[in-house]
Amino acid sequence: MRRRIGAKSDETIRKQAGQDMVILLQDWKRRLRRLKIYRFCLCAVLAVSCTALACTLYYRIDSNIPSVLNVRADKEQSFFLGVPAQAQIVSVSETGTSNIPAGAVHIDLSKPVTMKAPGESSYRMSVRLFGFLPIKQVDIQVIEDQELIPVGAPVGIYVKTNGVLVVGTGEFRGMNGVSYSPGRYVLRSGDYIRKVNGEDVTEKEDFIRRVRESGGKQLALTLERDGEITEVSVDPVQDANGEYKIGVWIRDNAQGVGTMTYIDPEGNFGALGHGINDIDTSTLMHMQDGTLYSTDIVNIRKGSDGDPGEMTGMIVYSPENVLGDITSNSSRGIFGICNENAAELADQEPIPIGLKQEIQKGPAQILCTVEDRTEYYDVEITEIHLDHDNVNRGIELKVTDPNLLEVTGGIVQGMSGSPIIQNGKLIGAVTHVLVQDSTRGYGIFIENMLEH
Numbered sequence: 001m002r003r004r005i006g007a008k009s010d011e012t013i014r015k016q017a018g019q020d021m022v023i024l025l026q027d028w029k030r031r032l033r034r035l036k037i038y039r040f041c042l043c044a045v046l047a048v049s050c051t052a053l054a055c056t057l058y059y060r061i062d063s064n065i066p067s068v069l070n071v072r073a074d075k076e077q078s079f080f081l082g083v084p085a086q087a088q089i090v091s092v093s094e095t096g097t098s099n100i101p102a103g104a105v106h107i108d109l110s111k112p113v114t115m116k117a118p119g120e121s122s123y124r125m126s127v128r129l130f131g132f133l134p135i136k137q138v139d140i141q142v143i144e145d146q147e148l149i150p151v152g153a154p155v156g157i158y159v160k161t162n163g164v165l166v167v168g169t170g171e172f173r174g175m176n177g178v179s180y181s182p183g184r185y186v187l188r189s190g191d192y193i194r195k196v197n198g199e200d201v202t203e204k205e206d207f208i209r210r211v212r213e214s215g216g217k218q219l220a221l222t223l224e225r226d227g228e229i230t231e232v233s234v235d236p237v238q239d240a241n242g243e244y245k246i247g248v249w250i251r252d253n254a255q256g257v258g259t260m261t262y263i264d265p266e267g268n269f270g271a272l273g274h275g276i277n278d279i280d281t282s283t284l285m286h287m288q289d290g291t292l293y294s295t296d297i298v299n300i301r302k303g304s305d306g307d308p309g310e311m312t313g314m315i316v317y318s319p320e321n322v323l324g325d326i327t328s329n330s331s332r333g334i335f336g337i338c339n340e341n342a343a344e345l346a347d348q349e350p351i352p353i354g355l356k357q358e359i360q361k362g363p364a365q366i367l368c369t370v371e372d373r374t375e376y377y378d379v380e381i382t383e384i385h386l387d388h389d390n391v392n393r394g395i396e397l398k399v400t401d402p403n404l405l406e407v408t409g410g411i412v413q414g415m416s417g418s419p420i421i422q423n424g425k426l427i428g429a430v431t432h433v434l435v436q437d438s439t440r441g442y443g444i445f446i447e448n449m450l451e452h
Contacts, residue, residue: 058129058135061083061084061129061135063385063386063388064081064082064083064387065081065085065109065127065138065386065387066138066356066387067136067137067138067139067387068138068140068141069125069138069140069141069357070142070143070355070356071115071117071141071142071143071355072142072144072145072355073118073119073120073142073143073144073145074116074118074119075116075145076114076115077114077115077116078112078115079112079113079357079358080111080112080113081109081113081357081386082109083109083110084110084129084130085109085127085128085129085135086106086107086108086109086128086130086131087106087107087109087126087127087138088105088106088107088125088126089105089107089123089124089125089140090123090124090126091121091122091123091124092122092124109127117140117142118142119142119144120142122140122141122142123139123140123142124138124139124140125137125138125140126138143447145352146264146352146353147265147350147352147353148263148351148353148426149263149264149346149348149349149351150261150262150367150419150426151259151260151261151262151263151269151345151348151367151374151419152260152261152348152366152367152418152419153260153369153374154257154258154259154260154295154296154297154369155257155259155260155271155292155293155295155323156255156256156257156292156293156294156315156317156321157255157256157257157258157271157272157276157290157293157326157334158253158254158291158293158315158317159253159254159255159276159285159287159289159290159334160202160252160253160287160289160290161192161252161253161254161285161286161287161288162192162194162224162286162287162288163192163194163201163202163288164192164193164201164202164204164207164250164251165191165192165250165251165252165285165286166183166188166189166190166192166193166248166249166250167189167248167249167278167280167281168249168280168281169183169184169187169189169247170247170248171184171247172239172240172245172247173239173240174237174238174240175238175239175240175242177240180237180247182234182235182236182245182247183234183247184247186221186233187221187223187234187246188225189280189281190225190226190278190283191223192223192224192225193207193221194223194229195222196210196219196220196221196222197210197219198220198222202252203252204250204251204252207250208250211236211244211245211246212243212244213244214236214244215244216244217236218233218234219234219235219236219246220232220233221233221234224286234246249280251280254276254279254285255315256276257295257297257311257312257313257315257414258271258272258414258417259271259368259369259414259415259416259417259418259429260292260342260417261273261333261417261418261419261429261446262426262446262449263338263342263345263346267337267338268338269292269324269335269337269342270333270335270417270429270449270450270452271292271334271417272333272334272416273333273392273428273429273430273431273443273444273449274332274333274392274432275329275330275331275332275333275334276329276334284329284330284331285329286329287328287329290325290326290327290329290334290336291324291325291326292322292324292325292336292338292342293315293316293321293322294321294323294341295313295314295315296372297311297312297313297370297372298312298314299311300312300370300371300407300408300412301412302407302408302409302412303408303409303412303433303438304409305436305437305438306435306436307435307438308411308412308413308435309408309409309410309412309433309438310412311412311413311415312414313414321341322339322341323338323339323341323342324336324337324338324341325337325339328452330452332391332392332444332449333417333444333449333452335452347374351421351424351425351426352424352425352426353425353426353427353446353447353450354422354425354426354427354446355447356384356386356394356445356447358423358425358427359381359395359428359445360384360422360423361381361382361383361384362381363379363380363381363422364378364379364380364397364420364421364422365377365379365420365422366379366397366399366415366418366419366420367421368404368415368418368430370404370407371407376421377399377403377404378399378400378401378404379397379398379399379400379420381395381420381422382397382398382440383395383396384396391444391448392432392444393431393432393442393443393444394442394444394445394448395420395427395442395443395444395445396440396441396442396443397420397441397442397443398440398441399411399439399440405439409438409439410437410439411432411433411438411440411441412433412438413433415430415433416429416430416431417429417430420443420446426446427445427446428443428444428445428446429443429444430442430443431443431444
């Protein structure tokens with residue numbers, strides 16, 4: 001009886017030992033699988049981190065190499081990009097050939113580069129990261145040196161659109177009490193209506209009159225949409241008052257206040273440093289013509305964190321207040337021709353322009369008009385983006401002048417176009433303010449303004 005009990009105990013022990021072994025083996029397999037997962041996750045995180053680091057490094061290097069590099073004709077000048085890249089330079093002629101043998105001009109962009117180029121010539125620089133990885137083609141343009149008169153005075157702006165701008169579409173109630181929106185699926189925000197039934201239309205009132213007098217007959221509209229001319233048709237419907245409508249909001253002009261940046265020796269001006277965009281569609285307005293007026297600043301709303309502030313000007317639209325004609329509205333600013341009245345604004349001495357590769361981080365000044373006085377105020381250039389994807393944000397700056405901070409809180413709306421001067425050269429113009437910090441903002445390179 002004891003042996004039988006003992007035998008069962010031995011068998012139980014063996015079974016228990018086997019079960020324990022199975023449990024240990026399963027636990028070991030689970031640990032092994034968990035370890036493999038940990039290794040996979042670690043490798044994935046490492047791969048993602050390395051990829052992100054490589055992309056960030058590539059982007060930073062790429063943004064520090066300008067796509068276009070302007071150099072002064074017949075003058076020896078130096079620039080320093082400070083990137084781990086090698087480059088070869090070839091000249092570019094009208095036939096597309098180069099008189100510089102391939103590989104003859106080899107430069108190291110991690111060191112200062114000095115060059116001198118004759119006028120009326122252009123070059124192309126092929127850049128390779130670490131000497132073997134192609135990264136960018138840089139066009140080197142040789143330009144004549146020039147001087148501009150920095151202005152910094154406020155100006156009133158009136159722009160007439162080229163056609164009637166469609167701001168949006170809406171509904172109205174018809175004579176039968178039903179809501180209609182004939183233009184909803186025909187017209188889009190940002191469309192410019194150029195013609196109605198083949199006849200040019202330039203003013204909002206003229207367009208509204210033609211719709212009202214349509215008698216409900218279908219209207220053929222010629223539009224400019226995304227840079228292309230297209231034809232559409234729309235059927236006007238009578239509203240509750242019996243007037244024919246198509247249910248669109250339209251605009252034919254824009255007004256505002258900005259700052260004149262410069263006047264050149266030929267009497268041409270540049271202002272704003274950015275284009276005039278429609279406030280509702282945020283698109284660059286297609287301009288038919290425009291006029292520049294003198295203006296007086298009547299109020300300054302001080303900027304603060306979250307509120308950029310604003311300068312309010314009073315514009316009197318009379319012939320004696322006209323300063324010139326606006327001939328171009330581009331993403332780089334507004335440009336045109338001054339008249340004799342604008343000569344009063346040009347009370348500064350002409351100064352040379354500063355190219356973007358000559359700009360340095362550190363002290364600079366802006367010229368702007370605050371409290372009826374045009375003065376220089378101290379700023380600090382904090383970042384320089386030689387190839388920013390936004391042409392209006394090549395320069396980052398911070399207002400440091402205590403007097404300007406006291407009056408405006410930094411950069412406010414209406415100061416766009418204020419000239420930026422460093423080391424006696426006009427290097428750019430103020431374009432934007434950071435909403436979250438009114439002491440900081442952006443500027444455009446002056447050479448970009450001159451490319452309009």
